[in-house]
Amino acid sequence: MNDHSRDEQHDESDLEQLRQRIDHIDSELIRLISERAQCAQVVARVKLAEDPQALFYRPEREAQVLKRVMALNPGPLPGEELARLFREMMSACLALEQPIRVAYLGPEGTFTQQAALKHFGDSAVDVPLPAIDEVFREVEAGSAHYGVVPVENSTEGVVNNTLDSFMDTSLRICGEVVLRIHHHLLVGENTRRDRVSRIYSHAQSLAQCRKWLDAHYPHAERVAVSSNAEAARLVRSEWHSAAIAGDMAARRYELEHLAEKIEDLPDNSTRFLIIGNHDVPPSGEDKTSLVAAMRNQPGALHDLLEPFHRHRIDMTRLESRPSRHGVWNYVFFIDFKGHQDDPLVRAALEEVRLRAAEIRVLGSYPVGVL
Numbered sequence: 001m002n003d004h005s006r007d008e009q010h011d012e013s014d015l016e017q018l019r020q021r022i023d024h025i026d027s028e029l030i031r032l033i034s035e036r037a038q039c040a041q042v043v044a045r046v047k048l049a050e051d052p053q054a055l056f057y058r059p060e061r062e063a064q065v066l067k068r069v070m071a072l073n074p075g076p077l078p079g080e081e082l083a084r085l086f087r088e089m090m091s092a093c094l095a096l097e098q099p100i101r102v103a104y105l106g107p108e109g110t111f112t113q114q115a116a117l118k119h120f121g122d123s124a125v126d127v128p129l130p131a132i133d134e135v136f137r138e139v140e141a142g143s144a145h146y147g148v149v150p151v152e153n154s155t156e157g158v159v160n161n162t163l164d165s166f167m168d169t170s171l172r173i174c175g176e177v178v179l180r181i182h183h184h185l186l187v188g189e190n191t192r193r194d195r196v197s198r199i200y201s202h203a204q205s206l207a208q209c210r211k212w213l214d215a216h217y218p219h220a221e222r223v224a225v226s227s228n229a230e231a232a233r234l235v236r237s238e239w240h241s242a243a244i245a246g247d248m249a250a251r252r253y254e255l256e257h258l259a260e261k262i263e264d265l266p267d268n269s270t271r272f273l274i275i276g277n278h279d280v281p282p283s284g285e286d287k288t289s290l291v292a293a294m295r296n297q298p299g300a301l302h303d304l305l306e307p308f309h310r311h312r313i314d315m316t317r318l319e320s321r322p323s324r325h326g327v328w329n330y331v332f333f334i335d336f337k338g339h340q341d342d343p344l345v346r347a348a349l350e351e352v353r354l355r356a357a358e359i360r361v362l363g364s365y366p367v368g369v370l
Ligand SMILES: O=C(O)C(=O)C[C@]1(C(=O)O)C=C[C@@H](O)C=C1
Pocket: 040, 043, 044, 056, 057, 058, 059, 061, 062, 065, 089, 090, 091, 093, 094, 097
């Protein structure tokens, strides 16, 4: 036997032993995961015994579980990867308690679907809808338990349709998800790559890739469509067209990548909100969103914001939108750190309430974990 074959023999028996060890660990994991799932079934019975209208999905608890997993992670897997595995496990446990229907801005393959999967995991039933206000309506009508809508992009700013939908709804914000957005130039398999004369995408995505397009496809016609996924669907059958969309759409419509990560700003990300019809208890690290209409007098905005400053509440966002009632009236969307049940936040809110013409807390919810 030469050295080489002895080495191989050694490797093979090592491999065999390692695989036995992995089998043993997997058996343990199966036992533990099943025990966890049984525990979730008991949790469901306890919840139902307390309240026939019990809420099964508990965003504050899920945030705590995921943060704990990341804090306990000994490696070598990155914390986010381990949390992702637990995300799926909780998703499956929740589905045992109650299958959750989640409506999102579709069609299939949008970044919003990716955000919904990131937040709820694979076991939630997802329902694609063609417009943001339809997502609101579906949740209001109770046909979906929760909805996922985009609210702001780091390069392009707010999604006005989402903010406007919050003006006329009694739904609450139950969570947020932030997604890194990577755009790719995608084509169908029959496309002549050197003959791309038209590029489809959502207007925001075209804007987010403007410089790259100017440099690489200055003469191609840019066509804005209703979503990136719709762009991906269209180019399947067009030989001279490409789409700008993400991985989810590329997979869904079986497209090839002509160029990857073509967004102009490398840390391009979009924030999505989870909407539902109940308040969420504190998780320990929360945000609150509200909408306020100002009195029509000088210094009104300063007066409105002053209590936040005095109570040292960290405001993370301020957007104004034209009010739908009365010409030239504006409403303000304000996000800040903290939960509406925190004594400090409650004190600030009481003062703000006295100074505004109208305020509505849209929800307190856990800061996005993954
Ligand atoms: O703790 C609960 O309330 C559960 O229902 C259990 C569990 C879990 O699997 O850990 C499942 C679903 C909830 O959204 C939160 C957590």
